[in-house]
Amino acid sequence: MIGKLLPAPGTPRVLMFATLVNTVGNGAYLATGALFLTRSVGLTPGQVALGLSAAAFAGIVLSTPMGALVDRWGPRGVQVAALLALAGCFAGLTRVHHLWSYALLACVIAVGDATVKAATGAMIAGAVPPAERVRTRAFIRSTNNAGIALGTAAAAVPLLLDSRAGYLAVLFGNTASYLLAAVVASRAGQVTRAPRPPGGPRLxxxxxxxxxxxxxxxxxxxxxxxxxxxxxxxxxxxxxxxxxxxxxxxxxxxxxxxxxxxxxxxxxxxxxxxxxxxxxxxxxxxxxxxxxxxxxxxxxxxxxxxxxxxxxxxxxxxxxxxxxxxxxxxxxxxxxxxxxxxxxxxxxxxxxxxxxxxxxxxxxxxxxxxxxxxxxxxxxxxxxxxxxxxxxxxxxxxxxxxxxxxxxxxxxxxxx
Structure with a gap:
């Protein structure tokens, strides 16, 4: 029965639990982030949009190179490093007071998030037989949606309070979710990297x-x-x-x-x-x-x-x-x-x-x-x-x- 409700033991199950821990914090931030930036930090909606546009551009430019880094250094180590970097970014948002600092952190968050996703896919590809990869990835997506739903529900209290203290609590909670996810992800099995063909293109x-x-x-x-x-x-x-x-x-x-x-x-x-x-x-x-x-x-x-x-x-x-x-x-x-x-x-x-x-x-x-x-x-x-x-x-x-x-x-x- 458990086998039908969970992915295979080992790396797939570790990734599922890391995703659940992390996305609960993400869901709470997604529900409150815009209000924190406008009502607490004091940015205008236009400035928030500008920061998000800069983040999207950074993601477009750097997502594939970061994926190549995953192949070069191994997905587990890169994923843990990216999760730790993201924890630092969300902690850093508590100190944001200007557009430039928000835009910089938003860019790093976008690239870090793409790196985590690339590493997750690479870990599944290296740890799971080909016939089970899609099913395992489906478990991760299902867990992702469950975690975001739980986090969104948990954000009701900070939204009701509509105070800086409430928004900061969400940010620190999300920071903690990334740190805990990094700890969980570090328990995944090490995936042996396949060699790149000699003279093959880097990207x-x-x-x-x-x-x-x-x-x-x-x-x-x-x-x-x-x-x-x-x-x-x-x-x-x-x-x-x-x-x-x-x-x-x-x-x-x-x-x-x-x-x-x-x-x-x-x-x-x-x-x-x-x-x-x-x-x-x-x-x-x-x-x-x-x-x-x-x-x-x-x-x-x-x-x-x-x-x-x-x-x-x-x-x-x-x-x-x-x-x-x-x-x-x-x-x-x-x-x-x-x-x-x-x-x-x-x-x-x-x-x-x-x-x-x-x-x-x-x-x-x-x-x-x-x-x-x-x-x-x-x-x-x-x-x-x-x-x-x-x-x-x-x-x-x-x-x-x-x-x-x-x-x-x-x-x-x-x-x-």
């Missing part, structure tokens, strides 16, 4: 055109489906429907429950890039269908709009789960053993680019165009769903050949 992921194309499409799609409920839906309900804004909380609850309880289920039968082809197409088309359902809420009664929103949220989360599973499979399968870290880093680069493009695209379409804007969003997801298969097949044809191992047997958990 092979950025030269892999099919994978770069996949990372860009995936980054935009992921940022759009993440922003649908958190950004587009609240603005839509308030400006274009008669439905109560509280439906946003209900839709997010549906999404959270789905991500926590169904992500591992959605990963069944998906372990290779070839497996991901139909799953990615299906996921994108399902999210497209949810956009059409959201569009139908315009002008409806509050009761009917509520039913449509909840139905759309349920449809949306199914598409999201399938898309996530497909992404895990492609990222693991197209990367050579010696470059898992940098391929995971390149995937984060795509996500950072998507994070920059999604907010203006969502607000412009949903608020500017109304119902037709939702239809355009549906078309974007549908086109992405049709684009995934040829991109993945292109990647499979161009896949970098593996380096023959000198000794017998695969390397998992650093052991033969």
């Amino acid at each position: 092979a992921a950025l030269r892999d055109r099919p994978f770069v194309a996949f990372a860009l499409v995936d980054g935009v799609v992921a940022s759009l489906y993440n922003g649908l409920l958190a950004l587009a839906l609240p603005l839509w309900l308030v400006t274009r429907t008669h439905a109560p804004a509280t439906l946003v909380s209900a839709a997010l609850l549906v999404n959270t429950i789905g991500c926590v309880t169904l992500q591992v289920w959605a990963s069944r039968g998906v372990s290779t890039a070839a497996d991901a082809v139909p799953v990615s197409r299906r996921g994108a088309l399902v999210v497209a269908a949810s956009c059409v359902l959201f569009a139908l809420t315009a002008g409806r009664s509050a009761r009917l709009a509520g039913a449509l929103v909840l139905t759309a949220a349920a449809v949306h989360v199914l598409g999201e789960l399938w898309l996530s599973s497909a992404t895990f499979a492609v990222a693991f399968d197209l990367a050579p053993d010696w470059a898992q870290g940098q391929y995971q880093g390149a995937l984060q680069t795509g996500r950072q680019i998507g994070n920059m493009l999604a907010p203006p695209l969502l607000t412009g379409l949903v608020i500017g165009w109304g119902g037709p804007g939702w239809v355009v969003l549906a078309a974007v997801f549908a086109v992405a769903g049709l684009a995934y298969p040829p991109i993945v097949r292109w990647g499979l044809r161009q896949r970098v050949p593996a380096i023959p191992r000198v000794s017998k047997g695969p390397l998992y958990n650093g052991k033969r």
Whole structure:
């Protein structure tokens, strides 16, 4: 029974617990960070946005090189170092009083977060047999969502107090979560690094055109489906429907429950890039269908709009789960053993680019165009769903050949 509820013992389970510890603190900060920066530090919303833009740019530039560092120095050590650096950054936020210091810390946080994710992917790739990698990554994502939900709930008290002391408590709590996560992660098995081929490019992921194309499409799609409920839906309900804004909380609850309880289920039968082809197409088309359902809420009664929103949220989360599973499979399968870290880093680069493009695209379409804007969003997801298969097949044809191992047997958990 336990085996069905948890990933395999050893490194996978260690990573799951480290993720849970860390994301509880992250969830609390995500819920309070903007208010801390504006109401306690005194930054304007424009300055906060500028700092976040600088952080996104830093992530775009440095995520892949940091992933290469993961491959060179080993994922466990780099992950622990990144977690410790992030702990220092969040402690440093308690001393921020100006834009420049906030922007600097935001940049380091963005790069550190991408490094942790790249190291997590590389550790899974090195510690888990290929057939179990996607399932293990699904457990990590499920845990990530559970931790953020718990942290967001815990942030209710600081939000109610709306005081500097309350916000500082969240920051110190998040700092502690990174320190504890570093301790937990240090107990993971050491992953033996695969050798880079002599004369091979240092940043092979950025030269892999099919994978770069996949990372860009995936980054935009992921940022759009993440922003649908958190950004587009609240603005839509308030400006274009008669439905109560509280439906946003209900839709997010549906999404959270789905991500926590169904992500591992959605990963069944998906372990290779070839497996991901139909799953990615299906996921994108399902999210497209949810956009059409959201569009139908315009002008409806509050009761009917509520039913449509909840139905759309349920449809949306199914598409999201399938898309996530497909992404895990492609990222693991197209990367050579010696470059898992940098391929995971390149995937984060795509996500950072998507994070920059999604907010203006969502607000412009949903608020500017109304119902037709939702239809355009549906078309974007549908086109992405049709684009995934040829991109993945292109990647499979161009896949970098593996380096023959000198000794017998695969390397998992650093052991033969």
